Amino acid sequence: MPNSQLTAVLFMVLSMVAYQISASFAKQLFEVLDPITVVTLRLCFASILIILMFRSWKIIKRLPYLRWNELLYYSGSVCLMNVLFYASLGKLPQGIAVGLEFLGPLTLALLSIKQKTDYIWVFLAIIGIALMVPWQDATAHNFSYLGAAFALGAGVCWAIVRQNIGMHALSIAIVLSALVMLPISAVHNPDALLQTQYWGKALLIALLATAIPYALDLLALKQLSKMSYGTLSSLSPALAAISGMVLLNEHITAWQTVALICIMIASVGVTFRAAKSSNAH
Known part of the structure; x- marks a missing residue:
């Protein structure tokens, strides 16, 4: 692998690590x-970090000419994705x-497969979901059905957000999301917003979750x-599990570990299939 590609891989891994550390801090x-x-x-x-970056x-002069229908749809997805993901973090291991x-996004990719041989990835994803849930113990301390619903909802929003509509769309989406939230x-818990002793950690979370990952992704x-x-x-689910274990002392079951591996293998498989189909055309 050329040095430039190796560096790009390092940037990508650091980007994911930064994001998962931010989730643990949150x-x-x-x-x-x-x-x-x-x-x-x-x-x-x-919002402040991304605008500066x-x-x-x-783009202020171009605002009247932007496709606001798409932007509002994109912004709503970004906002809801963040809310649902953080809500899931409060109820599930990272x-x-x-x-x-x-x-x-994996389901979105799986829906595009056309060859029967590729249904192995669908099978692996289904196994992953089945093993993730402790069916024999609905009250398991490391699982919450409500948290799972929040995480799946965040995943639907993520699938939408990945259909990026331009570099500045992210800036607009985050600013609008902040203005909505x-x-x-302020109504939900006004006193909490004004506890400035936690602003430093919130800034660090924003830096690790937004500014650093996007800067590294652009380079990668x-x-x-x-x-x-x-x-x-x-690799994201594995890095999340490691971050949760190291920073939060969270432990998942052996079957849940197998579930994450199945989901990751399915993701790798469908990625290779998409690339192969693209090259064929």
Whole structure:
């Protein structure tokens, strides 16, 4: 592998690690703040960071000419994705939350397969879901059906968000999301927003979840193919489980570990199939 590609792989892995560390820090903050407040603070600080990073003030003159129907749809998906994912983190181990969220874009990819031989990836994804849930113990301490519903909902939003409509769409989406969440948090828990002693950690979460990953992804995408990017993205559930174990002392069952492996293999398989189909055309 050329040095440039190796560097791009490193950037990609660091991007995912930063994001998963941010999720662990957010979950630690849940001990003193509710998830809605944490999401709001993260989005507010992320708005500032992302505007500075993309120099988004340059598009102010173009605002009247943007496709606002698409932008509002995209922005709503970004906002809801953040709310649902953080809500799931409050009820599930981090690895399980990310694994279930990952099913959103994976399902979208699986729906596009055409050859019967590729249904092995569908089978693996179904096994992953089946093993993730402790059917024999509905009250298991490391699983919540409501949390699972939140994570799956976040996954649906993620599948929509991945259909990016331009670099500045992210800036607009995060700013609009912050503007929507601020009044909601002000009504929900106004005192929590004003506890400035937690703003530093919220800023760090925004930096690790938004600014650093997007900067590293932009660098990585200059050298990586879509197949390589998709394959590396499949590591997210594993990195989430490791981050949860190291930073949160969370432990998942052996069957849930197998479930995450099945989901990751399915993701890698469908990524290779998509690349092969694209090359064939």
